[in-house]
Amino acid sequence: ECFEIEQRLKQELDIPIMHDDQHGTAIIVGAALINGLELVKKKIEKVRVVFNGAGASAISCAKLVMSLGVDPKNLVMCDSKG
Secondary structure (H helix, E strand, O other): OHHHHHHHHHHHOOOOOOOHHHHHHHHHHHHHHHHHHHHHOOOHHHOOEEEEOOOHHHHHHHHHHHHHOOOHHHEEEEOOOO
């Protein structure tokens, strides 16, 4: 539901809209991934990323890490049912 609410607010308002649970968490995850890969000297295209949870925050994080270069084939997202 938060994705729908955010989209509607963006359509109706003339101010920037940010849902901290999604965007704030994704920014931190993206920075940590970039930093971690730099430290271990790995390429983002080669790593596997696993999300333990499939809520709004995880979905936004997954979208961001894919935009940074993670291959969608190397991304796993598990919800409470696996």
